[in-house]
Amino acid sequence: xxxxxxxxxxxxxxxxxxxxxxxxxxxxxxxxxxxxxxxxxxxxxxxxxxxxxxxxxxxxxxxxxxxxxxxxxxxxxxxxxxxxxxxxxxxxxxxxxxxxxxxxxxxxxxxxxxxxxxxxxxxxxxxxxxxxxxxxxxxxxxxxxxxxxxxxxxxxxxxxxxxxxxxxxxxxxxxxxxxxxxxxxxxxxxxxxxxxxxxxxxxxxxxxxxxxxxxxxxxxxxxxxxxxxxxxxxxxxxxxxxxxxxxxxxxxxxxxxxxxxxxxxxxxxxxxxxxxxxxxxxxxxxxxxxxxxxxxxxxxxxxxxxxxxxxxxxxxxxxxxxxxxxxxxxxxxxxxxxxxxxxxxxxxxxxxxxxxxxxxxxxxxxxxxxxxxxx
Amino acid sequence: xxxxxxxxxxxxxxxxxxxxxxxxxxxxxxxxxxxxxxxxxxxxxxxxxxxxxxxxxxxxxxxxxxxxxxxxxxxxxxxxxxxxxxxxxxxxxxxxxxxxxxxxxxxxxxxxxxxxxxxxxxxxxxxxxxxxxxxxxxxxxxxxxxxxxxxxxxxxxxxxxxxxxxxxxxxxxxxxxxxxxxxxxxxxxxxxxxxxxxxxxxxxxxxxxxxxxxxxxxxxxxxxxxxxxxxxxxxxxxxxxxxxxxxxxxxxxxxxxxxxxxxxxxxxxxxxxxxxxxxxxxxxxxxxxxxxxxxxxxxxxxxxxxxxxxxxxxxxxxxxxxxxxxxxxxxxxxxxxxxxxxxxxxxxxxxxxxxxxxxxxxxxxxxxxxxxxxxxxxxxxxxxxxxxxxxxxxxxxxxxxxxxxxxxxxx
Numbered sequence: 001x002x003x004x005x006x007x008x009x010x011x012x013x014x015x016x017x018x019x020x021x022x023x024x025x026x027x028x029x030x031x032x033x034x035x036x037x038x039x040x041x042x043x044x045x046x047x048x049x050x051x052x053x054x055x056x057x058x059x060x061x062x063x064x065x066x067x068x069x070x071x072x073x074x075x076x077x078x079x080x081x082x083x084x085x086x087x088x089x090x091x092x093x094x095x096x097x098x099x100x101x102x103x104x105x106x107x108x109x110x111x112x113x114x115x116x117x118x119x120x121x122x123x124x125x126x127x128x129x130x131x132x133x134x135x136x137x138x139x140x141x142x143x144x145x146x147x148x149x150x151x152x153x154x155x156x157x158x159x160x161x162x163x164x165x166x167x168x169x170x171x172x173x174x175x176x177x178x179x180x181x182x183x184x185x186x187x188x189x190x191x192x193x194x195x196x197x198x199x200x201x202x203x204x205x206x207x208x209x210x211x212x213x214x215x216x217x218x219x220x221x222x223x224x225x226x227x228x229x230x231x232x233x234x235x236x237x238x239x240x241x242x243x244x245x246x247x248x249x250x251x252x253x254x255x256x257x258x259x260x261x262x263x264x265x266x267x268x269x270x271x272x273x274x275x276x277x278x279x280x281x282x283x284x285x286x287x288x289x290x291x292x293x294x295x296x297x298x299x300x301x302x303x304x305x306x307x308x309x310x311x312x313x314x315x316x317x318x319x320x321x322x323x324x325x326x327x328x329x330x331x332x333x334x335x336x337x338x339x340x341x342x343x344x345x346x347x348x349x350x351x352x353x354x355x356x357x358x359x360x361x362x363x364x365x366x367x368x369x370x371x372x373x374x375x
Numbered sequence: 376x377x378x379x380x381x382x383x384x385x386x387x388x389x390x391x392x393x394x395x396x397x398x399x400x401x402x403x404x405x406x407x408x409x410x411x412x413x414x415x416x417x418x419x420x421x422x423x424x425x426x427x428x429x430x431x432x433x434x435x436x437x438x439x440x441x442x443x444x445x446x447x448x449x450x451x452x453x454x455x456x457x458x459x460x461x462x463x464x465x466x467x468x469x470x471x472x473x474x475x476x477x478x479x480x481x482x483x484x485x486x487x488x489x490x491x492x493x494x495x496x497x498x499x500x501x502x503x504x505x506x507x508x509x510x511x512x513x514x515x516x517x518x519x520x521x522x523x524x525x526x527x528x529x530x531x532x533x534x535x536x537x538x539x540x541x542x543x544x545x546x547x548x549x550x551x552x553x554x555x556x557x558x559x560x561x562x563x564x565x566x567x568x569x570x571x572x573x574x575x576x577x578x579x580x581x582x583x584x585x586x587x588x589x590x591x592x593x594x595x596x597x598x599x600x601x602x603x604x605x606x607x608x609x610x611x612x613x614x615x616x617x618x619x620x621x622x623x624x625x626x627x628x629x630x631x632x633x634x635x636x637x638x639x640x641x642x643x644x645x646x647x648x649x650x651x652x653x654x655x656x657x658x659x660x661x662x663x664x665x666x667x668x669x670x671x672x673x674x675x676x677x678x679x680x681x682x683x684x685x686x687x688x689x690x691x692x693x694x695x696x697x698x699x700x701x702x703x704x705x706x707x708x709x710x711x712x713x714x715x716x717x718x719x720x721x722x723x724x725x726x727x728x729x730x731x732x733x734x735x736x737x738x739x740x741x742x743x744x745x746x747x748x749x750x751x752x753x754x755x756x757x758x759x760x761x762x763x764x765x766x767x768x769x770x771x772x773x774x775x776x777x778x779x780x781x782x783x784x785x786x
Binding site: 266 | 381382383657660671672674677678680681682684685686688689690692693695696698699701702704708709712715716769772773775776777779780781782783784785
């Protein structure tokens, strides 16, 4: 299969991206984000999960959570490049919500086949969900899950579950005998306890989730295969979020470098500031080009989807780190304060950098594909 | 190696087939003598003739200048040069000798030349019959290009040129030069005008070409001295005092940021033309023993090779994304990065290759034990030509910061 030269980024996709950008810009400016999530700087505070549910409701009504749901399950079935465009804009706004978690779950369910159709229809109806498959050590390989299934009951704990307190359902990867199955279960089902993690990022919530004799519906009996097929989309969408957020960091810092004056000149005059800012831009553009290539490959060149997704997330992880570092440094003293908005994006990006694998991890996987595994 | 398989338009698909058919019968054999790493180091008449014959046959088959108008000797197509380039690369053809002409002089002539000049000069340029060179830099004007001092003094309908150009690749074979001249000493940018001037026909009649040796041991670039060379006013491109604006067209194309895709071939992989890319790097790493096992199995080297592969693929994808306006944040942002990234990525890939080669990286051209015939040290040193020429990487970062991020000008 061949990729279309324009990534298949249609007029419809451009319209969606543009309207998302306007939606977040007018409804969710950064000062609103700061007020919502950074009200209390006390690091010993009770973990909060503050988000704008009314705005999320509008987003649901716009149909943005069902864009990746296949048409056969009453979704819109938009190509991954269109979804990436929306996610890039959500990332630019750092909008706390379960959009990414729900999209990720959607891609996994869509890879399950017929058996997951009911769950997909729920998502098309506005149900939100997240994946529960990571172990205590933070392994991104679902075969390492610490949840097991026997006689229709789930037991064990899933760690690093994203936006666990914002969603309606978990899609759990559990060991079942020698295989791994996926289970669909309400977050408030009996036997489930959600423990909020104390995390650095103020724009997300994360939890570890205990399962004790939980009744759950099996939606896929080859969970590893479905997860492997969906994993390129998961990495690509997170990378799309990162480049949106990084572009906010770049533009905000460039604006500061144009207006902040020292030694009688705007600091952007000095090449010690100017050149690294250009390098941030270059890094963002590399990641962005790789994101749309990976998203396009997901639909049009599936045999290379994993390879390109590893490139996109490796590049995005480095972008997240570098853009964050320079955004705080070039804001100087004010950049080091709680009140300066750059801290919000700094923390979000550091979270994204590691989530679903950091740069070195993705490069190692990429090397196995390109160079062959080391025997 | 990771170039995506990308769909063509119907016109491109048909043209691609034409290129493939022609190339399958007409790709020249490797020459018996050594070719330099690029056209910028052509030294002998024998090398030049082989490469000129190749450009002429590719031109006559419609693979060179295909997007130029028919009246100027082009193919009158649109968005097809990239297709021809891909196919020539795939067929491992030699490179084009008239690289300055194709990459810089031709687009500048097309945008700014008078009608008669275009009809006269462009066909001979595209076919490679006339080799072109570029007279911008001077001993005292490098990064600060607008400070050039080579002076054209008015003399009726003509101009008398005196001055000193430097780093002039291919001047020793050139029929023509594009040149940035000062016509007014009272204004910096506004005192510049842009001309085309004859070189080979004026040798020892106002023009002297003196070769310079590069750190690689190769030659290919020169100093060009002008002493009272008379030039007709009809050879001026653009208005008097508009030289800087015309030069901008040249520089944009030189840096792969212009509208027109430069005809490029050169996939030929013989021992003497070695691209500093990850395909060749991975090939080296497979063949090289490192700590007792193939270098390609060393975890640290694997990681660094993948870093280079990702950067290289990112640059390819930048060029693709530049064709999708809905995915651009700024109209020139990607194009202005091309030259900077192409040269720096190649430099780092070649530097990594030297590390992979280890002790053998000490062996140069002519040593029978040198990996890849000693091409890696040559390729590595050659990349400095690219990070310095056509606006240093430092100047490129200034341009990006000022034009795209609107930061205060560093001057």
